[in-house]
Amino acid sequence: MLNYTLRRLMFSIPVLLFISFIIFLILDLAPSDPTGNLPLTIPPEVREKIRESLGLGQPMPVRYYKWCVQFFVNEPLNIWDQYWGTCSFGCEDRLRVVSYVTRSPVVDLIVQRMPQTLWVVGMSYVVGILIAIPIGVISAYKQYSWFDQTGTFVSMVGFSVPPFFSGVLVIIIFSVQLGWFPSIYDTTLKVVSWDTFMLQVRQMVMPVMVLALQTTAQISRFMRASMLDNLNQDYVRTARAKGMKESVVLLVHVLRNSLIPVITVIALGIPAVFGGAIITEQVFKVNGIGQLLIIGIQGGDAPLVQTLTFIFAVMIVMANLVADIMYGILDPRIRYD
Amino acid sequence: MPDGASQVLDVRDLNTVFRTRNGEVHAVNHVSFSLKKGELLGVVGESGSGKSVTMMSLIGLLPSPPAEVRQGQVLFDGRDLLQTDADTLRDIRGARIGFVFQDPMTSLNPVFTVGFQLREPLKRHMGMSKRAANKRAVELLELVGIPDAAQRLKDYPHQFSGGMRQRVMIAIALACDPEVLIADEPTTALDVTIQAQILELVKELRQKLGMAIIWITHDLGVIAGIADRVLVMYGGQVVEQAPVREVFKNPQHPYTKALLETIPHVRGERAERLQVIEGQPPMLGDAPTACPFRTRCPQAFERCARENPARATISPGHDVACFLAGSESADA
Ligand SMILES: Nc1ncnc2c1ncn2[C@@H]1O[C@H](COP(=O)(O)OP(=O)(O)O)[C@@H](O)[C@H]1O
Numbered sequence A: 001m002l003n004y005t006l007r008r009l010m011f012s013i014p015v016l017l018f019i020s021f022i023i024f025l026i027l028d029l030a031p032s033d034p035t036g037n038l039p040l041t042i043p044p045e046v047r048e049k050i051r052e053s054l055g056l057g058q059p060m061p062v063r064y065y066k067w068c069v070q071f072f073v074n075e076p077l078n079i080w081d082q083y084w085g086t087c088s089f090g091c092e093d094r095l096r097v098v099s100y101v102t103r104s105p106v107v108d109l110i111v112q113r114m115p116q117t118l119w120v121v122g123m124s125y126v127v128g129i130l131i132a133i134p135i136g137v138i139s140a141y142k143q144y145s146w147f148d149q150t151g152t153f154v155s156m157v158g159f160s161v162p163p164f165f166s167g168v169l170v171i172i173i174f175s176v177q178l179g180w181f182p183s184i185y186d187t188t189l190k191v192v193s194w195d196t197f198m199l200q201v202r203q204m205v206m207p208v209m210v211l212a213l214q215t216t217a218q219i220s221r222f223m224r225a226s227m228l229d230n231l232n233q234d235y236v237r238t239a240r241a242k243g244m245k246e247s248v249v250l251l252v253h254v255l256r257n258s259l260i261p262v263i264t265v266i267a268l269g270i271p272a273v274f275g276g277a278i279i280t281e282q283v284f285k286v287n288g289i290g291q292l293l294i295i296g297i298q299g300g301d302a303p304l305v306q307t308l309t310f311i312f313a314v315m316i317v318m319a320n321l322v323a324d325i326m327y328g329i330l331d332p333r334i335r336y337d
Numbered sequence B: 001m002p003d004g005a006s007q008v009l010d011v012r013d014l015n016t017v018f019r020t021r022n023g024e025v026h027a028v029n030h031v032s033f034s035l036k037k038g039e040l041l042g043v044v045g046e047s048g049s050g051k052s053v054t055m056m057s058l059i060g061l062l063p064s065p066p067a068e069v070r071q072g073q074v075l076f077d078g079r080d081l082l083q084t085d086a087d088t089l090r091d092i093r094g095a096r097i098g099f100v101f102q103d104p105m106t107s108l109n110p111v112f113t114v115g116f117q118l119r120e121p122l123k124r125h126m127g128m129s130k131r132a133a134n135k136r137a138v139e140l141l142e143l144v145g146i147p148d149a150a151q152r153l154k155d156y157p158h159q160f161s162g163g164m165r166q167r168v169m170i171a172i173a174l175a176c177d178p179e180v181l182i183a184d185e186p187t188t189a190l191d192v193t194i195q196a197q198i199l200e201l202v203k204e205l206r207q208k209l210g211m212a213i214i215w216i217t218h219d220l221g222v223i224a225g226i227a228d229r230v231l232v233m234y235g236g237q238v239v240e241q242a243p244v245r246e247v248f249k250n251p252q253h254p255y256t257k258a259l260l261e262t263i264p265h266v267r268g269e270r271a272e273r274l275q276v277i278e279g280q281p282p283m284l285g286d287a288p289t290a291c292p293f294r295t296r297c298p299q300a301f302e303r304c305a306r307e308n309p310a311r312a313t314i315s316p317g318h319d320v321a322c323f324l325a326g327s328e329s330a331d332a
């Protein structure tokens, strides 16, 4: 298992390098101009100077090489030093990837934005899964009952209603009409007491609800299908013939088997949820990395967009790895050596 | 009944129906039989004749819906299992009545170790601690002839061969020393040599433990060597019941005779061509009002389409559901 994991990790290095090259190439080919957002009074010669100062005059391979060095060597070292407060390998004159628009290091921007995204998106994914699995189990066990029918209907709604619609809908209902929750996510809020904690919870409720609806809709369907598959298996009859209680049959024998494919879906869904959060973050004004990406795209901020896109790529590759490893842990028939 | 006390299981007039989208399926019709202490009862019949459904009905293993046990009594230990609540039935299943199913490849849970699956009934029914259950599990695996038992408890089902898995299934069924073991085609999915080994094992275990066994098969040849008594089923009914020697020497029902023809005689200089029973088993859409075998029976006459023959005793312990039983034409 460990061997397999290490091998997969090694293999993901060339994959990620290749992806980084593609991302770099695509952004390089895009006809966007980092000076496009600057005031029109700036004369063209100055604009050219600005472009040169951003390093855009150099040939593409050189720029790619520099970006790689920056991204794979310097920035990780920077993060390391910042985190431990140390200074290794000449930290004074180490370069940083700097955003064209804000002139601040890209990594710092992302580090600032990450917690909001993780809280809202991560929480909604966890909440969604925790709701989805019991729903899937009960729907399958009581197939075609009113519970199952309701579940089917709600999932259909969750599947078909996009978050930019459901988001606005819950804002109208819960913020505007009922006034229960704030419609704007306040990032400056610091949780220091019970009251601020409750404020934090209240402002998280709606975005989490909207994102969790999507997750729940998908995962509960997968869970239901997987449970139904397994409920008809011979080993279930064996467990009953042994006189095991229904709860044991269902929650030990069937559940463990049913989770195997669902875990894969859950792991592979992580990057997609982050992607989907881009829209939800806009709707609720959560200034997470999704919103940062949109600002970056609008400003022609290639370093920022490159970095964020690459982070998404890393997440996808890692999610695949996690899915495979979980699969191996849950299913003893899978052995990776 | 003189020997009522020596009966462990007494099934009377059992009827099981499946309600499906295309109407009802009368899978078991008026089935009655009894099982004596320590006896091995063979149940034969081609597939679809209702053998499995009968046995699963006894102990509440059929999913309901679609299954519905409409009528009958199953007397076990002074109570009617069909009237027993689900909790008590669960206490009986696996503890006093053990099951072995046909396909050892799918009957064990693939994601739990064999030890886990073997300890489960021990903990559940005997209240054993994990350690005690483990000790007993090792004994059980040794009992069914699995070498290196203590080590193998930690293995998963896929690490065992088919025959070994069926041994594990037998060990699970025998875990709590049941009075009755129901084996539903336990060797059908296995190679012939493995099949012989399992048969040998069951004979030996029966000697050692003395439980009563119901052995279901579609192959009369398998039954010949081990059964005391044979129940022949067709179309969800018992068509003939007799001591094993009677079945081979003096079969009465045309279906039993036809089944005997299908046994390959490999001991002869050359194997004869296999006989097959022409025609299809009946559809069981309605409760039977005629003999279910009449469409394939070479001796059918008009009464067979009007009435469903009842089981009639022709000699002690031998009864047949055929109008021709005991008469000249049946012996012809
Ligand atoms: N779940 C079910 N739904 C409908 N019919 C069924 C179901 N299970 C079994 N049957 C029917 O019951 C009859 C007896 O089946 P079974 O007892 O499995 O036969 P066998 O003698 O091969 O064990 C068959 O005709 C089959 O079609």
Ligand SMILES: [Mg+2]
Binding pocket: B051, B052, B053, B184, B185
């Ligand atoms: Mg069967």
